[in-house]
Amino acid sequence: MGQLGIWGRFACLVVLVAGAGCSFKEPTYPVKGQVVYQDDGSPAAAGVSVVFESTKEPYARSSGVIQSDGSFALSTDRPDNGAMQGEHRVAISPMATDASGRDLTAQLAQKIHPKYFELRTSGIVVDIKPTAVNDFKFQVERPAGTKR
Secondary structure (H helix, E strand, C coil), X not given: CHHHHHHHHHHHHHHHHHHHHHCCCCCEECEEEEEEECCCXXXXXXXXXXXXXXXXXXXXXXXXXXCCCCEEECECXXXXXXXXXXXXXXXXXXXXXXXXXXXXXHHHCXXXXXXXXXXXXXXXXXXXCCCCCEEEEEEECCCCCCCC
């Protein structure tokens, strides 16, 4: 049992050290904002998420559900804790925010231009600063050929 006890303690130590390494997190800063239509300023894209992804490693993502007034607050692994410092690309996810995981691409594409669905095509880039009020207003276009 002596040797087994040593190996058991060693295994526990390995687990503790590995667990400590996994808990490393970049600091986050509060981020909120609003998604509105460019043409009239009315709220856009309610019920889906706005997604931020840092442009540098560790390429962390934060997201927030767009409310009926167009507002959102970002979260990572904790509610409303924001996003890490630095430049982020922004997209609007066409996936349902409820537990269904439904793909709402077809419905959302009738409300906002599909270029906003992808981080690489949205054209929205922001800089999260630790000493600033990170409150953004994104003005999105309606799809071509649609009217208010």
